[in-house]
Amino acid sequence: MSKICVIGTGYVGLVTGTCFADLGNDVTCLDVDENRIGNLKKGIMPIYEPGLEELVTRNVESGRLCFTTNYAEAVKGADFAFIAVGTPSGGDGEADLQYVRSAAESIADLVNDPIVVVNKSTVPVGTGDWVTEIITKRRAGKPLDFMVVSNPEFLREGSAINDFMFPDRVVLGSSKPEPANAVAQLYEPLRCPIMVTDIRTAEMIKYASNAFLATKISFINEIANMCEEMGANVSEVSRGMGYDHRIGTHFIDAGLGWGGSCFPKDVKALAHMAVLHGTHPQLLQAVIEINRNQRRRVVLKLRKALGSLDDKVIGILGISFKPNTDDIRDAPSLEVIHLLQNEGAVIQVYDPQAMENAKKEVKRVKFCENPYQVADGADALILATEWNEFKQIDFKKIHALMRQHIILDGRNLWNPELVRSQGFKYYDIGRGTNGETE
Numbered sequence: 285m286s287k288i289c290v291i292g293t294g295y296v297g298l299v300t301g302t303c304f305a306d307l308g309n310d311v312t313c314l315d316v317d318e319n320r321i322g323n324l325k326k327g328i329m330p331i332y333e334p335g336l337e338e339l340v341t342r343n344v345e346s347g348r349l350c351f352t353t354n355y356a357e358a359v360k361g362a363d364f365a366f367i368a369v370g371t372p373s374g375g376d377g378e379a380d381l382q383y384v385r386s387a388a389e390s391i392a393d394l395v396n397d398p399i400v401v402v403n404k405s406t407v408p409v410g411t412g413d414w415v416t417e418i419i420t421k422r423r424a425g426k427p428l429d430f431m432v433v434s435n436p437e438f439l440r441e442g443s444a445i446n447d448f449m450f451p452d453r454v455v456l457g458s459s460k461p462e463p464a465n466a467v468a469q470l471y472e473p474l475r476c477p478i479m480v481t482d483i484r485t486a487e488m489i490k491y492a493s494n495a496f497l498a499t500k501i502s503f504i505n506e507i508a509n510m511c512e513e514m515g516a517n518v519s520e521v522s523r524g525m526g527y528d529h530r531i532g533t534h535f536i537d538a539g540l541g542w543g544g545s546c547f548p549k550d551v552k553a554l555a556h557m558a559v560l561h562g563t564h565p566q567l568l569q570a571v572i573e574i575n576r577n578q579r580r581r582v583v584l585k586l587r588k589a590l591g592s593l594d595d596k597v598i599g600i601l602g603i604s605f606k607p608n609t610d611d612i613r614d615a616p617s618l619e620v621i622h623l624l625q626n627e628g629a630v631i632q633v634y635d636p637q638a639m640e641n642a643k644k645e646v647k648r649v650k651f652c653e654n655p656y657q658v659a660d661g662a663d664a665l666i667l668a669t670e671w672n673e674f675k676q677i678d679f680k681k682i683h684a685l686m687r688q689h690i691i692l693d694g695r696n697l698w699n700p701e702l703v704r705s706q707g708f709k710y711y712d713i714g715r716g717t718n719g720e721t722e
């Protein structure tokens with residue numbers, strides 16, 4: 285049993301803290317957001333993540349997990365301080381490290397006993413050394429016995445607990461074996477490959493992994509656009525490629541492109557880092573550009589289908605950047621909504637979990653209670669997120685409610701024949717559909 289303090293109770297911090305508690309450790313999760321901690325103390329989750337609430341409740345009741353806003357209380361006697369604060373995009377695409385700095389300064393100011401500082405936030409290469417420097421400088425008069433370990437997180441929102449408990453690998457970056465071995469002990473019950481590297485390599489593994497996954501998606505979207513022009517079917521192309529073990533089946537589904545709290549900011553941050561170090565990240569720049577264009581192509585397709593979009597009513601199914609999360613950070617749906625509004629379209633939306641977050645972010649839209657309200661009076665429907673509940677939607681009912689019968693399936697979720705047979709003009713991404721009805 286170790287005493288662990290987790291700094292930041294977002295998707296990563298809350299899942300990390302709760303899972304380590306579930307493995308038998310004594311965990312205090314800390315956040316500067318009083319409202320968030322107040323709610324967590326009452327059992328109210330700040331995020332939607334399947335299975336999280338139950339796991340938090342169980343571990344709070346067992347006395348292994350608690351929440352606080354008080355740094356001194358959280359770090360007192362802790363063997364490990366995990367930094368899991370946000371690292372959003374700065375103005376120029378760089379990672380904004382203000383929250384990491386603030387966490388490091390608080391550790392420097394309040395920790396007295398030996399501690400391993402574990403950086404779980406996704407941070408630019410070199411940040412581990414920078415955090416060491418911040419703490420060392422701040423404790424110049426009264427040196428602290430500490431080491432920094434980089435431990436990038438690879439969990440996916442929507443399956444975060446499972447990903448944490450059954451990781452493909454754990455990566456630990458450290459300049460000395462002892463602190464890495466100490467952190468490795470925490471993960472030992474997960475019986476997964478644990479890779480120990482130097483700190484900078486560990487930091488790069490995280491960025492390179494995300495950039496590679498984003499590249500796969502942008503690649504297949506570029507192929508999808510070619511398929512549209514050349515009369516091929518991208519879903520079949522993906523399947524045919526995916527049988528090849530060197531390629532694999534994951535992350536080669538065409539659609540509206542990648543979004544979320546990680547890929548966009550991480551690809552941009554890596555490209556920014558590359559330029560700062562004198563290399564030319566031309567592949568990453570293309571990956572970003574293809575993704576941006578993928579969102580814009582939706583507007584082109586709708587213009588083709590509807591003519592002017594002024595005063596047209598467009599329904600959007602799904603707002604979150606992917607299913608099973610309420611996270612809407614950099615979701616493709618948001619940009620699509622914005623572009624359509626710019627052309628004068630009237631927007632109505634529904635998402636199974638992301639409505640509260642959307643209400644804070646999206647203006648001048650009608651928020652609906654279900655997919656059928658979204659269809660009511662609409663000239664076109666766009667499927668932006670492939671939530672389960674949209675998979676077997678009642679197309680007959682939708683048809684009866686819509687003013688014009690145009691569907692743009694941004695995730696290639698539906699069977700084109702089936703949708704067409706219900707009297708819709710159906711468009712998707714790269715499967716050879718072009719608004720034909722049966």
Ligand SMILES: NC(=O)c1ccc[n+]([C@@H]2O[C@H](COP(=O)([O-])OP(=O)(O)OC[C@H]3O[C@@H](n4cnc5c(N)ncnc54)[C@H](O)[C@@H]3O)[C@@H](O)[C@H]2O)c1
Pocket residue numbers: 291292293294295296297314315316317320368369370371383384386387404405406407437438439440441545546
């Ligand atoms: N969300 C993901 O799926 C995911 C996956 C892998 C890695 N990551 C990385 O993990 C990090 C955290 O991501 P997230 O999505 O959990 O972030 P988040 O925005 O959901 O949560 C961050 C939390 O940190 C808190 N915070 C900010 N400054 C603080 C401070 N000084 N002290 C204490 N708490 C503070 C915020 O109040 C917030 O609750 C990021 O670097 C991200 O890139 C995220």
